[in-house]
Amino acid sequence: MRERISSSAWRLIGVAAGLLPAVPVLATDGHVLHGVGSVNQAMGGAGIATSIDAIGSNYNNVSSISFLEKDSVEFGAELFIPDRSFSASTPFASGRVDSSTREAVIPSVGLAYKIDQDWTFGFTALGIGGFGVDYPANLPNASGNFNPLAVPQQFGGFGSIYSNYQLMQITPSIAYRLNRDFSVGVGFNLDWASLAVDPWPATPPNASGYPSGSHAATSWGQGFTVGATYQALSNLALGLSFKSPQWFSDFGWDSQYPNGTPAKFQFQLDYPMIVGGGLSYKPVEDLILAADLKWINYSGTNGFEKKNFAASASGPYVQGFGWENIWTVALGAQYRITPRFTLRAGYNYSDNPIPSDQQFFNVFAPAIVQHHLTLGGGFNFTPALELNLAYYHAFQNDVSGSFISSGGPGYPAMNQPIPGTSVTNRLAENSVSAQVVYRFD
Known part of the structure; x- marks a missing residue:
């Protein structure tokens, strides 16, 4: 007789889910995590057809939980370490500023429970994406050794630049096995997001500049x-x-402009549609090879689809992030070396969603990394209890573009590049994670 999931396990799941809104998240495929949990991350994010763990299966393809060998409850934690900087130059000044590291701890929890031979219940609660920077301001000087975008607003720059976007998702699901070989599934996603950006350029400025959005606004989706x-x-x-x-309500702020004038503004930021396909192949009993292909629809997503400046009576403001649709490829391998020890490795590639002519507007969200290498393993302490570890590195990517004119006197027409200027965003990432899996007979 199969062991029932205890009330203690349900309480632990509730505690883990409750921790999710407390942590910042950063991401790798655009602003989407390339993988979730140590098992799926070590496989390069390939999980649409693998049915290896509850967290990765329920996140990547809710129907695949039907083919998990055993029921399980799983808990994970990831330490995410980004490395970000941006450089800017004009004919009169150039310089670079580095972001504070701002490590993020990202918890995850998952459950797969077979109700009977046909129906399987799944559940995940985890961080699924985000972005953030924390760039210091600098002051102009006679030598020209300063970042012209990081000077305070009264000198024509942004000053210190801060952003923190957190996105968490809870997904209960149900999968139905139509026959021995075919399963379908459906899940409901409940999302929570928090967004802070300072200064906030996506609303009309006043004479003193753009208002602050440093007090995080939240939204449900x-x-x-x-x-x-x-x-x-x-x-x-x-x-x-x-x-x-993922359709969100508007983020809203009650804030102020640099001169203290009250400011009230809103912004709509949804999460993109994702369509994917995958395969899992076992050439021999102990080896699994997996591959996924995904398409992420940024150009049809509120907040991401619009680009460049828009004109207003009080001054130009940024309409949106201006991201493009991207394709991602995930490749993974798992090899069971012994009955107790499993080794995993993978590779993940993502298109860059931010074209060169939008780098100027995305200093706040430099989601430009493309190549990831992953490695991990699992160890079974008992037939029921497994510990999984993973590491991945997203290689540094640098993308440059020109300053974009806001149409002021003496400058090119609005939304045209300014000759002799450039902005370069740089981003690399490292991550280590652990995931505990307890399987039920």
Whole structure:
């Protein structure tokens, strides 16, 4: 008889889910985490057809939980360490500023429970994306050795630049096994997000500059996910997954301009639709090879689709992030070396969603890394208890573009590049994580 999930396990799940809004999150495929939990991250994020762990399966393809060998409850934590800087230059000044590290601890929790031979219940609560920087201000000087975008607003720059976007998601799901080889699933996504940006350039300025959005605004969102998994052969599985846009209410701030004038403004920022397909192949009993392909629809997402400046009576303001749609590829391998020890490795590639002509507007959100290498392993202390560890490195990417004119006197027309200027965003990432899996008979 299968062991029931205890009330203590449910309490632990509740505690872990309650911790999620307390932590900042940063991301790797655009602003989307390339993988969730140590098992899925070590596989390069490939998980649409793998059915290896509850966290990765329920996140990547809700139908794949039907093919998990055992029920499980899982807890994970990730230490995410970004390395960010940006440089700016004009004919009169140039300089670089580095962001404070701002490590992030990202918890995750998952559950898969087989109700009967046909129905399986899944649950995840985890951080799924975000971005953030913390750049100091500098002052202009006669030598020209300063970052012209980091001078205070009264000198024509932004001053210190701060952003912190956190995105958490809770997904209960249900999967139904139509027959031995085919499963479908559906999940409901409940989302919570927090957004702080200072200064806030996406609202009209006054004579003193842009207002502060440093007091984080929060928003609730919702969406859904559906998936299908087909066991084409005894050693080959195929999967499809569709994640709807996550529709959020507007973020709103009661703030002030640099001169103390009250400011009240709003911004709509949704989460993009993601469509993916994957396969999992076992050439031999102890080896799993996996590959996923995903498309992320930024150009159709509120907050990301609009770009450049818009004119207003009091001055130009930024309309949105101006991101483009991207493709991502995830490749992973798992090899069970002994009955107790498993080794994993992977690679993840993502298009850069921020074109060169939008780098100026995305100093606040430099989500430009493209290549990730991942490594991890799992150790079974008992047949029921497993510890998994993972590490990944996102290689530094540098992308440059010109300053974009706001149309002021003596400058090119609005939204045209300013000759002789450049801004370069740089980003690299490291991460270590652990995930405990307890499987039920």
